Amino acid sequence: MDDLTSFRQETRDWLATNCPAAMRGPTDGDADICWGGCNWQFQSDAQRDWMHAMADQGWTAPTWPTGYGGGGLTRAQEKVLTEEMARIEARSPLDSFGLWMLGPALLQFGSEVQKRHHLPQITRGEIRWCQGYSEPGAGSDLANVQTRAEDAGDHYVVTGQKIWTSYADKADWIFALVRTDRDAPKHQGISFLLIDMASAGVSTRPIKLISGASVFCETFFDGVKVPKDQLVGQTGQGWEIAKYLLTHEREMISGGAQGLLGGRSVMKVLADAEADLKDATLRAEALACEIDTLAVELTLDRYKDMAEGGQGVGDASAMLKYIGTELNKRRHEVMMRAGGSDALEWDGVHGTLAAEWLRTKANSIEGGTSEVMLEIISRRILGLPG
Amino acid sequence: MVSLLPTEDEIILADSARSFLDEVAPVSRLRAMRDAGQGHDHDLWQDMSKLGWAGVLIPKAAGGADMGYAAANILSFEMGKTLAVSPFISTSVIAATVLRQLRTDRANRRLTEIAKGDLVYALAFDGAPKHLQNTPDVMARPSRDGFLLSGPKTLVMEGGVADRLLVSTKVKYGYAVFDIAATQTGLSSSPMNLIDGRDAVRLGFKDVWVSKDDLCGEIDQEEPILKRALLAGYAAVAAELSGIAAGVFALTIAYLKDRQQFGRPIGSFQALQHRVAHLWCEMEVTASTILNAGRMLDSDPDNADLAVSLAKVRAIRTARLAVGEAIQMHGGIGMTDALDLGFYMKRARVASEWLGDESYHTERVAQLRGL
Ligand SMILES: Cc1cc2nc3c(=O)[nH]c(=O)nc-3n(C[C@H](O)[C@H](O)[C@H](O)COP(=O)(O)OP(=O)(O)OC[C@H]3O[C@@H](n4cnc5c(N)ncnc54)[C@H](O)[C@@H]3O)c2cc1C
Numbered sequence: 001m002d003d004l005t006s007f008r009q010e011t012r013d014w015l016a017t018n019c020p021a022a023m024r025g026p027t028d029g030d031a032d033i034c035w036g037g038c039n040w041q042f043q044s045d046a047q048r049d050w051m052h053a054m055a056d057q058g059w060t061a062p063t064w065p066t067g068y069g070g071g072g073l074t075r076a077q078e079k080v081l082t083e084e085m086a087r088i089e090a091r092s093p094l095d096s097f098g099l100w101m102l103g104p105a106l107l108q109f110g111s112e113v114q115k116r117h118h119l120p121q122i123t124r125g126e127i128r129w130c131q132g133y134s135e136p137g138a139g140s141d142l143a144n145v146q147t148r149a150e151d152a153g154d155h156y157v158v159t160g161q162k163i164w165t166s167y168a169d170k171a172d173w174i175f176a177l178v179r180t181d182r183d184a185p186k187h188q189g190i191s192f193l194l195i196d197m198a199s200a201g202v203s204t205r206p207i208k209l210i211s212g213a214s215v216f217c218e219t220f221f222d223g224v225k226v227p228k229d230q231l232v233g234q235t236g237q238g239w240e241i242a243k244y245l246l247t248h249e250r251e252m253i254s255g256g257a258q259g260l261l262g263g264r265s266v267m268k269v270l271a272d273a274e275a276d277l278k279d280a281t282l283r284a285e286a287l288a289c290e291i292d293t294l295a296v297e298l299t300l301d302r303y304k305d306m307a308e309g310g311q312g313v314g315d316a317s318a319m320l321k322y323i324g325t326e327l328n329k330r331r332h333e334v335m336m337r338a339g340g341s342d343a344l345e346w347d348g349v350h351g352t353l354a355a356e357w358l359r360t361k362a363n364s365i366e367g368g369t370s371e372v373m374l375e376i377i378s379r380r381i382l383g384l385p386g
Numbered sequence: 387m388v389s390l391l392p393t394e395d396e397i398i399l400a401d402s403a404r405s406f407l408d409e410v411a412p413v414s415r416l417r418a419m420r421d422a423g424q425g426h427d428h429d430l431w432q433d434m435s436k437l438g439w440a441g442v443l444i445p446k447a448a449g450g451a452d453m454g455y456a457a458a459n460i461l462s463f464e465m466g467k468t469l470a471v472s473p474f475i476s477t478s479v480i481a482a483t484v485l486r487q488l489r490t491d492r493a494n495r496r497l498t499e500i501a502k503g504d505l506v507y508a509l510a511f512d513g514a515p516k517h518l519q520n521t522p523d524v525m526a527r528p529s530r531d532g533f534l535l536s537g538p539k540t541l542v543m544e545g546g547v548a549d550r551l552l553v554s555t556k557v558k559y560g561y562a563v564f565d566i567a568a569t570q571t572g573l574s575s576s577p578m579n580l581i582d583g584r585d586a587v588r589l590g591f592k593d594v595w596v597s598k599d600d601l602c603g604e605i606d607q608e609e610p611i612l613k614r615a616l617l618a619g620y621a622a623v624a625a626e627l628s629g630i631a632a633g634v635f636a637l638t639i640a641y642l643k644d645r646q647q648f649g650r651p652i653g654s655f656q657a658l659q660h661r662v663a664h665l666w667c668e669m670e671v672t673a674s675t676i677l678n679a680g681r682m683l684d685s686d687p688d689n690a691d692l693a694v695s696l697a698k699v700r701a702i703r704t705a706r707l708a709v710g711e712a713i714q715m716h717g718g719i720g721m722t723d724a725l726d727l728g729f730y731m732k733r734a735r736v737a738s739e740w741l742g743d744e745s746y747h748t749e750r751v752a753q754l755r756g757l
Contacts, residue, residue, distance in 0.1 A: 283757070286757075287748055287751065287752050287757065288748075290751065290752075290755055290757075291696060291699050291700065291748065291751055292671070292700075294675075294692075294696050294751075295671045295672065295674060295675045295696060295700050296671055298390065298671075298674040298675055298678050299670060299671045299674040301390055301674070302390035302391075302673075302674045302677065305389050305390045305391045306391060309391050316670070319666070319667045319670055322664075322667055323667050323671060371660065373663075374659065374660040374663040374664060375656075375659070375660075375663075377663035377666060377667065378659035378660065378662065378663040379659075381663075381666065382639055382659075382662060382663065382666060383639075383643075384639075384642060384643065384653040384654065384659050384662070385643065385650070385651050385653055385654045386654060
């Protein structure tokens with residue numbers, strides 16, 4: 001038996017014992033997700049036990065080093081873990097911006113003290129993070145951020161406004177892009193700060209989405225004192241860190257297509273609504289989606305293999321984000337058509353499908369729009385002139 | 387877990403194939419053949435055989451390189467890029483895969499000849515203009531220690547130059563595949579005047595007598611001998627299509643940087659930038675399916691059907707987009723025979739139809755995914 005085979009067996013046995021029955025099977029939308037954080041109320045004992053069991057193994061962040069609360073797994077082992085979890089339809093134990101975005105950036109750019117302090121709190125679901133990038137005047141043109149951080153000796157004083165900050169009203173901390181030098185060229189005057197949302201002068205106002213939920217907020221900073229040891233990297237290095245983090249965010253968003261094969265597959269929705277299979281137009285579109293889903297999944301796998309082999313994904317994360325999100329939108333259009341009038345209710349026989357369908361429309365906007373992704377590909381990968 | 391990274395050997399193979407083809411078989415070689423009315427390139431095939439390409443799937447004991455299907459796909463991809471003309475897929479992928487499974491002395495001798503580049507095979511499979519429509523087709527009736535074959539075959543690639551033919555037939559209770567000389571009496575052959583200039587024929591069988599010994603394997607319900615060979619062929623054509631897309635894409639990007647209008651390169655217009663960026667994404671996604679198909683054929687051939695059909699559908703769609711965008715983005719000059727774009731478009735159309743079009747492979751995916 002090779003190492004991977006025995007790892008698979010051990011993992012399978014461990015999951016059989018530790019994954020509660022209630023944590024198996026597809027989630028029913030946002031409401032079932034475990035986000036963690038200081039104020040997190042577990043939706044069930046099973047959800048709490050599952051998150052703690054996985055965190056104890058380091059498997060909420062399988063490939064992070066064990067010293068920072070991760071599992072220290074290789075990519076091959078991580079794939080085995082993912083496959084074994086999918087086999088029993090185990091839910092994700094913990095989803096968070098800390099795991100997807102901040103963690104990878106801290107691993108790369110954070111000081112040892114920052115890593116030892118923040119990363120284990122992320123893997124254990126103790127602190128919930130949000131992302132303070134976008135501003136009213138800085139969307140696609142993100143480097144135009146105007147939120148100021150004035151140097152006041154041992155701390156900064158932060159003043160300005162962020163917008164579209166997902167879950168800012170529920171988060172404990174925010175990682176934010178701030179301008180530390182107003183005279184420097186636009187990309188060079190930006191720094192990357194970690195800010196406690198409980199600090200005096202921070203306030204949030206939720207914004208309602210077309211899908212009914214209020215996941216994102218306006219976030220205001222009014223003379224907020226931020227200790228200097230909460231700066232990540234050097235002053236002026238913010239843009240570099242922001243871009244690195246975005247490549248991880250984009251891979252994560254593109255992976256939305258991946259979970260769908262295990263979860264609510266287009267084919268399954270069609271098969272459930274048997275009559276629709278006679279609709280040749282719908283069937284053709286569903287098949288095209290299925291083919292692209294399989295192909296996109298292979299592409300995500302291939303790029304993960306490349307990353308494991310030491311070739312960074314880099315700018316190609318723009319490709320993964322673009323194809324994954326555009327596909328996810330198509331898949332949800334097909335599912336809505338398959339459901340017919342039954343899918344038109346907020347909470348009907350198809351669960352929260354309608355809300356999910358509306359929510360997918362943001363996939364090709366958040367984390368950088370599809371047009372911006374194509375821009376990155378044509379400039380940086382294809383070398384086309386500006 | 388199959389790794390979707392090319393191995394070191396595969397990278398070396400691709401690099402050496404690329405430099406050989408760029409030097410020896412650029413598109414101008416196809417153009418010269420087309421202008422001379424030739425559909426086959428004997429010398430090129432000899433050179434490729436010396437490099438071990440003809441025997442890429444042939445056991446070392448029979449003089450082959452035995453590198454596997456992922457490697458065969460790499461060669462097919464590189465040949466697609468420069469539109470090199472060769473009997474690689476018919477002979478070295480499909481026939482070699484059939485003959486390997488037979489394990490007879492005769493089959494092994496033929497494998498040795500293929501590896502040397504001395505024996506060219508064609509596959510006579512489809513009886514109708516669509517793959518596996520099955521009507522009409524060649525029927526085989528038992529007669530005197532053998533069979534009498536009657537019926538039509540079409541799009542027999544390399545059928546004009548091939549020494550031998552693999553002929554799929556229907557018998558009363560199943561299917562049978564015969565390995566016969568291309569000169570068998572009673573067999574009529576008429577060249578197809580294909581748009582891409584390659585050699586292909588239509589065949590008419592009129593009570594062509596073949597010996598029992600010409601039968602490959604057993605008479606069967608499922609065509610098992612051919613099944614694996616067809617899968618390998620599907621994957622190789624998909625790889626070729628993917629190469630065609632890559633080849634024409636490179637020409638397009640170069641033109642976007644070069645051609646000036648409104649006082650700047652046309653590649654600076656965002657309307658065009660976003661379309662080529664989209665095309666590049668499609669090519670990357672398709673590349674994953676090609677690599678995966680090769681890996682599945684090498685590691686788990688009995689379960690490779692989905693991977694292979696997925697690759698062919700994606701490759702057809704991507705190549706169609708690539709050749710279409712190429713001509714549009716070149717403007718008027720794109721329509722001229724002086725440029726190579728037309729060669730890419732025509733080869734892509736033939737390769738899209740050969741061994742199963744988009745609908746055929748889409749339906750196979752549907753079946754395999756349970757729809
Ligand atoms: C659900 C959701 C959650 C989000 N969560 C967060 C979060 O947690 N934190 C955070 O910081 N931000 C978040 N965002 C914000 C998101 O990153 C921005 O919306 C996004 O970057 C686009 O910026 P914008 O909305 O200002 O659009 P704009 O930049 O104004 O774009 C409008 C349109 O113009 C196009 N466009 C812009 N520039 C170009 C160009 N150069 N070429 C061609 N087309 C162009 C765009 O593609 C788009 O179609 C979230 C957004 C959504 C929808």
